[in-house]
Amino acid sequence: xxxxxxxxxxxxxxxxxTSGYYAWxxxxxxxxxxxxxxxxxxxxAAHKRTRQTYGPERLQRDLADxxxxxxxxxxxxxxxxxxxxxxxxxxFKVTTDSRHSLPVAGNLLNQKFEASTPNQIWLSDITYIxxxxxxxxxxxxxxxxxxxxxxxxxxxxxxxxxxxxxLLRAIAAKRPAAGLIHHSDRGSQYCAQEYTLLLDRFGMTxxxxxxxxxxxxxxxxxxxxxxxxxxxxQCPPNSISI
Numbered sequence: 001x002x003x004x005x006x007x008x009x010x011x012x013x014x015x016x017x018t019s020g021y022y023a024w025x026x027x028x029x030x031x032x033x034x035x036x037x038x039x040x041x042x043x044x045a046a047h048k049r050t051r052q053t054y055g056p057e058r059l060q061r062d063l064a065d066x067x068x069x070x071x072x073x074x075x076x077x078x079x080x081x082x083x084x085x086x087x088x089x090x091x092f093k094v095t096t097d098s099r100h101s102l103p104v105a106g107n108l109l110n111q112k113f114e115a116s117t118p119n120q121i122w123l124s125d126i127t128y129i130x131x132x133x134x135x136x137x138x139x140x141x142x143x144x145x146x147x148x149x150x151x152x153x154x155x156x157x158x159x160x161x162x163x164x165x166x167l168l169r170a171i172a173a174k175r176p177a178a179g180l181i182h183h184s185d186r187g188s189q190y191c192a193q194e195y196t197l198l199l200d201r202f203g204m205t206x207x208x209x210x211x212x213x214x215x216x217x218x219x220x221x222x223x224x225x226x227x228x229x230x231x232x233x234q235c236p237p238n239s240i241s242i
Contacts, residue, residue: 036078042068043078052087102191108207109183113219115145119176122150122204123220124166124184126158139166139189142220143174150174160192167195171202178203185209185217 001010011018029037046062047054054062056075063070079085115121121144129136139162140152151170155162167182182199184190186208199206209216 039068039070039074040078040082042066042070043075043084044082047079047084052084055086102188102193103196104186104191105206105208107210107216108181108205109216111216111218113144115143118143118145119174119180120145121181121183122170122176123217124163124182124190125217125220126163126187126189128158129154137162139163140220141166141170144219158189160189160194163189164195164198167198176202176204180204181207183207183209183217183220186211 007021008018011021042063043059046059046066046068050059050062056072056079059079060070060072060075063075109121123142123144124140126137126139129138134156136154136156137158138152138154140149142148143150150173151166151168153162153165153169155165163184180203182204184207189195190206190208196206
């Protein structure tokens with residue numbers, strides 16, 4: 001506060017001598033103070049290096065791996081001093097919300113996953129990918145005959161637009177004729193009026209799984225996305241096959 005008030009006034013209010021204040025200012029840092037400053041820098045760097053996701057115990061191990069040995073209680077104290085906290089992860093959100101009053105299509109496939117030609121039956125689903133910044137949602141469309149992911153879209157939120165973008169990319173890539181069967185779960189994204197109108201516009205017939213039955217869309221369920229690497233996701237939709 002010396003830029004706003006006279007030093008003599010501050011010393012008088014705080015009941016310290018002026019000479020004592022100047023002696024404190026000129027006094028060199030102690031060995032412990034220098035170590036403390038070094039630790040603060042190391043902990044800040046480790047906190048950033050670990051994407052702000054490590055607690056004190058894990059941070060202690062990371063520091064040790066980088067040649068810095070320090071007690072966990074000291075790490076906690078310095079973290080409090082610096083205001084460092086772990087980044088809160090987004091809560092898990094299920095990808096299928098069938099608790100709605102929107103119209104639901106019948107199950108035309110009935111677990112008979114057979115197609116005689118490409119672009120006869122498309123399957124669709126939404127899954128999630130955990131990242132350092134939270135959940136990333138992925139919607140995709142797969143050709144049942146070829147096993148090819150013909151379209152996909154990714155977003156930070158699971159919205160109607162996510163599945164619409166995936167469908168439009170699949171249509172742009174494959175140009176299917178009218179009469180294609182579009183099979184999905186009965187999530188609100190697929191039952192939304194905007195999406196059903198999109199299916200009608202391109203002459204597609206909607207088919208939906210029964211409530212709570214993952215086997216009704218088994219070829220497209222979550223496990224299939226584990227085969228799509230990050231490299232593949234950067235390729236054009238019509239180049240992905242699994």
